[in-house]
Amino acid sequence: MRKSAFAVLILVILGNIAFWALWNRPVDERSWAGAITGVAYTPFHSDKSPSKGDKASADDIEKDMTALEGAVKAVRTYSTTDGSEMVAAIAAKHGLPVTAGAWTAGKPEIDEPELAGLIKLARANSNVRRVLVGNEAILRADLTVPQAIEYVKRVKKKVNVPVSIAEPWHVWLKNPELADAVDFLAVHLLPYWEGVPVDQSVDYAMFRYNELKAKFPNKHILIGEIGWPADGPWRRGAEASQVNQAKFIRNFLNVAAQNKLDYFIMEAFDQPWKREIEGTAGTSWGLWDYQRNPKFPMIGGVHEVRNWEIKCATAVALGFLPLVFFLWRRSDLKIGGQIFYGGLIQAVASVLVFTVSAASAAGLALTTEIAWGLLIFCQLVLFAVMLIDGMELTEVVWQHKFKRKFIPCSAAPLPNAAKVSIHVPCYNEPPHMVMQTLDALAALDYPNYEVLLLDNNTKDPAVWRPIEEYCRKLGPKFRFFHLDNWPGFKAGALNFGLAQTAPDAEHIAVIDSDYQVHPDWLKATIPHFNRPEVGFVQSPQDYREWEHDLFQRMTNWEYAGFFHIGMIQRNERNAIIQHGTMTIIRKSALEKVGRWGEWCITEDADLGLRLFEHGYEAVYMPESYGKGLVPDSFSAYKTQRFRWAYGAVQILKHHWRQLSPGAKELTAGQKYHFITGWLPWFADAAHMVFGIAGILWSIGLMAFPKYFEFPPNVFMIPTLSVFAFKVGASLWLYEARVKCGFWDKVGAAVAGMALTHTVGRAMWLGMFTSGRPFVRTPKCENQPALMQAFLMAREELVLLVSLWGAALAIVMVFGHENRDAFMWSGLLVVQSLPYLAAFITALINVFPTIGFGKRKPEATDEAVGAGAGD
Secondary structure, X not given: OOHHHHHHHHHHHHHHHHHHHHHOOOEEOOOOOOOEOOEEOOOOOOOOOHHHOOOOOHHHXXXXXXXXXXOEOOEEOOOOOOOHHHHHHHHHHOOOOEEEEOOOOOOHHHHHHHHHHHHHHHHHOOOEEXXXXXXXXOOOOOOXXXXXXXXXHHHHOOOOOOEEEEEEHHHHHHOHHHHHHOOEEEEEEOHHHHOOOHHHXXXXXXXXXXXXXXXXXXXXXXXXXXXXXXXXXXXXXXXXXXXXXXXXXXXXXXXXXXXXXXXXXXXXXXXHHHHHHHHHHHOXXXXXXXXXXXXXXXXXXXXXXXXXXXXXXXXXXXXXXXXXXXXXXXXXXXXXXXXXXXXXXXXXXXHHHHHHHHHOOOOOOHHHHHHHHHHHXXXXXXXXXXXXXXXXXXXXXXXXXXXXXXXXXXOOOOOOOOEEEEEEEEOOOOHHHHHHXXXXXXXXXXXXXXXXXXXXXXXXXXXXXXXXXXXXXXXXXXXXXXXXXOOOHHHHHHHHHHHHOOOOEEEEEEOOOOOEEOOXXXXXXXXXXXXXXEEEEEOOOOEOOOOOEHHHHHHHHHHHHHHHHHHHHHHOOOOOOOOOOOEEEEHHHHHHOOOOOOOOOOHHHHHHHXXXXXXXEEEEOOXXXXXEOOOOOHHHHHHHHHHHHHHHHHHHHHHHHHHOOOOOOOOHHHHHHHHHOOHHHHHHHHHHHHHHHHHHHHHHHHHOOOOOOOOOHHHHHHHHHHHHHHXXXXXXXXXXXXXXXXXXXXXXXXXXXHOHHHHHHHHHHHHHOOOOOOOOOXXXXXXXXXXXXXXXXXXXXXHHHHHHHHXXXXXXXXXXXXXXXXXXXXXXXXXXXXXHHHHHHHHHHHOOOOEOOOXXXXXXXXXXXXXXXX
């Protein structure tokens, strides 16, 4: 590795470490150096759950009491039948008093054993100093106030310790008769659940405490629960976080000491099993995590991400080998590009480590575990696409020079130049358009060529006979063939043309029937075949007559991105996509690899890949030598892209062995481009599923909140960031390579985004079917009617309305108390943007007033069809 690359390696790694350190700067809060008066305690470790009928074990309780000894002065329990009844005896060995609780639910089969157990505990254990006959049972409406008072009276008669019931502050204020019945008030003060910002929360808790003190001056007040969760959703102004938990606890402990408060912190240890009843927040109130490790220090700075140094080191290690491999192989890039892409590699590694660590939380519900698995998989796909786009951006912006730059030949061709047979397939095309194509071919500045017009399955003689007559007028170089009921679509017609080609022709050129070629096309490109390893020469697709129509302008610049960015970069590794117009193939090579593939609806890309597999090279010249027509309608635009995407899956399924690691037919660069070039289309397929899943998940959030919760920001923020990166990278690439204005760049981005659903649907169909027919992209169509805008984008509209409806419903249901609802709704809106782009593009297509002039002349209805065009 060169010294500069080594310097980049060190710089990128140090930058990643600096980011982790900056993000996890310690936050200094008010310190606490004393013991904690009391903690609420539930004796379940991560492998057990009372909701499943599990009981705590004596060994687990012993370990917990050992951990608490010296750190706290007392514990509070909640039940006498789930194993908690063992706590008092074990706590006594560690010198810990107990406030014992019974779990009441208004059901005799639950309440009676609990109350009996509570009485037994109070009589048998001298360290049981107080008892609580229920926990928030009135709040849950499990017990009425008279029932609760009756339970209190029953227990008071049989124990010699103070008796109360635990309820939130407002239950006590609302029911003074309850306060009269108990020996002391056990009040819950949990500002997080009430949406109080953490900076105001301790003052708020004290306000409620003093309110009760003023209302019941003769009653001792025990704060039965007070605390803050380290994780969970926003609740209005309350944010659950590690730093906020430490801030609240440390501030409260100091205030409690100053005011000599009697309290139990909620709670000792994180309880993963609570996720199913209280969501993420319910699992994270512990001062210790579920593994019994302290979550934050009571003195000194607090970090939001515990053990962030280990996670940072893991991220650096995960990205190290890819980073070294990249720097070792890409010495051709400028330093800026090496730093940019190296930083991208390390950033992706860091986000993955953070995501996976968040997903490893214990106690996830089954639906959440499934969702996490899908989310992580989708995130892997998104990051793979991000790295691919980042590599393309890096090569475009920071590449030193081109290795394979081919210059058009300017010399006049010799009289005995190699003969070229030009094949023009057409189906049901407007005669006037085809005649213009033939006129341009007749004007070629090349001495030795023929033109075969292959009319494939046009039914109406009024369409194809004028073209036949026109070919006759142009002379013997032009031959017309009408094929009726001919199989194989465009590939079938081209194979027929190959059989009819002049025996002395050395090269086969193909153009679509709407293309008007430049006179220099053949003389500028044919000399590249002087090298015997060249199998085909490709010029870009280019377009005309789009300037005065906004829809066509958008599509023109969307196409331009592929031919001026993607194809140039692919050419550097001899891995271009052959597209079936403006292409010239060595005839012997075409015959050697088995002619055109009639099994594939993208026969051109398949042929190019087979030529590479047989060791041939391709030559790509970015200069334009012919211009065709862009689709007239959004429907035709979608149809064309559907065919390309579906054909891509056909090719991948057919050639997967040659594209596999270890296969010798293709170079590593060719495999890279053919796989990564189509991977973003699989991301479109994932987007389609993800959009539908987002709608269903939103319904689950509203209808079944016990089983569904908002995906954490650790997933949502990277997803939004990847989308922003793709948009930014696209605009940057266009700025570097495509010479168009800013709004043309935006229009191209909208047009490309509008095809997301079409591409996604094609990829899914391609994975599970194999027989979709070839559908021609119509040209010279009539102007679509307004209603057609809705018809052309009907599927996208359904998804758009559904996503927007889900986003609005989520905000209305949860937005008043949960900021995560806005993040989720924002993600749904971002997911809807491709569908919005589709509808906008369809509207632009059908409004003739949105444009820069008149459209080109329209053809008759009879001239429009579907079949073997481009």
